[in-house]
Amino acid sequence: MESFEVFRHxxxxxxxxxxxxxxxxxxxxxxxxxxxxxxAVTFSTSYTAHLALLALTLGLIALANLPVRYxxxxxxxxxxxxxxxxxxxxxxxxxxxxxxxxxxAVLWQWGVLRVTAGSLRLTLVSLARLLELLLLVSLLTNAxxxxxxxxxxxxxxxxxARLGLPAHELSLIGTIALRFVPVLGEQFETILKAQASRGxxxxxxxxxxxxRSAQQMVVLLVPLFLNALLRAEDLILAMExxxxxxxxxxxHYVRLRLRGPDYAAMALALVFTAAVLAARNALP
Amino acid sequence: MNSLLTIRRIVVAGLLxxxxxxxxxTRAGFIPVPTPLGDATIMHIPVIIGGILDGWLVGAILGLxxxxxxFIHATIPMFKDPLVVFLPRxxxxxxxALVYRGLRRSNEVxxxxxxxxxxxxxxxxxxxxxxxxxxxxxxxxxxxFGVAAAIPETIxxxxxxxxxxxxxxxxTARRRTADL
Numbered sequence: 515m516e517s518f519e520v521f522r523h524x525x526x527x528x529x530x531x532x533x534x535x536x537x538x539x540x541x542x543x544x545x546x547x548x549x550x551x552x553x554a555v556t557f558s559t560s561y562t563a564h565l566a567l568l569a570l571t572l573g574l575i576a577l578a579n580l581p582v583r584y585x586x587x588x589x590x591x592x593x594x595x596x597x598x599x600x601x602x603x604x605x606x607x608x609x610x611x612x613x614x615x616x617x618x619a620v621l622w623q624w625g626v627l628r629v630t631a632g633s634l635r636l637t638l639v640s641l642a643r644l645l646e647l648l649l650l651v652s653l654l655t656n657a658x659x660x661x662x663x664x665x666x667x668x669x670x671x672x673x674x675a676r677l678g679l680p681a682h683e684l685s686l687i688g689t690i691a692l693r694f695v696p697v698l699g700e701q702f703e704t705i706l707k708a709q710a711s712r713g714x715x716x717x718x719x720x721x722x723x724x725x726r727s728a729q730q731m732v733v734l735l736v737p738l739f740l741n742a743l744l745r746a747e748d749l750i751l752a753m754e755x756x757x758x759x760x761x762x763x764x765x766h767y768v769r770l771r772l773r774g775p776d777y778a779a780m781a782l783a784l785v786f787t788a789a790v791l792a793a794r795n796a797l798p
Numbered sequence: 799m800n801s802l803l804t805i806r807r808i809v810v811a812g813l814l815x816x817x818x819x820x821x822x823x824t825r826a827g828f829i830p831v832p833t834p835l836g837d838a839t840i841m842h843i844p845v846i847i848g849g850i851l852d853g854w855l856v857g858a859i860l861g862l863x864x865x866x867x868x869f870i871h872a873t874i875p876m877f878k879d880p881l882v883v884f885l886p887r888x889x890x891x892x893x894x895a896l897v898y899r900g901l902r903r904s905n906e907v908x909x910x911x912x913x914x915x916x917x918x919x920x921x922x923x924x925x926x927x928x929x930x931x932x933x934x935x936x937x938x939x940x941x942x943f944g945v946a947a948a949i950p951e952t953i954x955x956x957x958x959x960x961x962x963x964x965x966x967x968x969x970t971a972r973r974r975t976a977d978l
Contacts, residue, residue, distance in 0.1 A: 686812070687812045687815060690809060690812025690813065691812045691819055692819070693812075695816045695820055732958055735840075735843070735958050736962050736965055739847060739962040740965055740966060742817055746809045749809045753809070
């Protein structure tokens with residue numbers, strides 16, 4: 515049955531209740547910190563920066579009392595793809611990487627397969643990046659209830675509302691999406707089992723044969739989409755029945771207020787990101 | 799209530815956005831192919847379905863979701879350029895919706911297929927075109943990758959989108975009569 519548990523391990527979007535410092539931070543502060551660190555992760559290519567980022571994100575996860583094993587289990591089904599991609603980057607991207615990232619020295623060559631310092635860096639950095647982003651997104655979504663995440667996003671977008679940006683509606687779309695990821699993940703698993711029990715040959719590996727995998731994807735994706743759309747109809751009905759009226763003039767039960775630790779967290783993240791980005795070409 | 803973003807559009811964008819996140823977070827939406835461009839994708843399928851079922855705005859919002867994911871997961875510098883990552887993806891939803899709206903009157907199935915093909919090509923041509931304009935790729939390489947990526951992506955998308963949209967039309971037609 516192991517092979518059917520493809521999506522149960524989706525850990526993004528599942529709130530794990532807790533009382534840690536990270537849990538108690540204002541959602542706006544958490545969003546700001548995570549966005550800053552995502553920028554640092556995204557734009558740095560040096561080993562030193564990624565070691566520091568990895569240490570920092572792991573430290574934050576520990577501070578939030580989140581189980582690392584649980585978070586990492588979210589990528590377990592994707593490990594074969596990640597490894598395949600990493601091997602391809604390592605051996606095939608040699609020249610492209612050499613010009614893009616620093617390091618054109620050829621480290622190893624056999625026929626067309628070639629490992630350059632650039633492609634080695636690209637591979638290691640990509641893997642580190644994947645892990646760091648996973649931890650950062652988990653930090654935000656596993657330690658913040660979805661509702662306060664929505665309030666946070668909405669209040670951060672509010673300044674743009676004057677320019678005509680529908681801040682409330684956009685944050686609601688984001689919340690609905692995050693809320694339904696685990697639900698649809700479980701649904702997808704059910705569909706897998708249902709189709710397999712009807713004798714469907716589901717080999718979720720041979721995706722390089724795209725016509726055959728298209729046929730396999732049809733029996734999985736069509737029910738998934740239809741189920742999502744049916745859920746959407748129910749939710750629309752429920753919201754309309756309650757006369758849902760959107761953002762204007764709506765007040766909140768919980769009012770967000772930034773406190774000392776929130777400002778401290780944002781300031782630290784800003785300093786760290788600025789330092790990493792300023793030194794991104796100087797570090798090894 | 800915002801007159802463009804109705805409850806229906808908000809909810810449909812949210813649910814299809816959840817599918818995008820699901821496909822993206824588990825990397826099931828990216829199919830590794832051995833070209834330096836990285837992955838073929840089925841991440842544009844929710845965008846196209848959103849554009850067809852609920853108009854250009856839903857399509858554009860879903861395109862933004864797709865863009866965010868490929869930006870975060872990007873491994874090569876070209877996909878770290880916001881112009882390459884976001885603009886074509888947002889356009890997928892818009893072109894799909896407009897083509898579908900234009901052709902819907904004549905034949906539903908043809909409209910869905912043409913809209914899907916146009917949407918997929920918006921992605922491929924847009925990403926590679928802006929990549930060439932911004933100097934990440936030489937033109938011949940871009941054409942090569944484009945053909946290599948566009949054919950499987952278009953076929954896959956057309957099969958899935960037609961199946962989903964037609965099945966959904968069937969479901970809604972049935973529900974209208976059978977609910978009570």
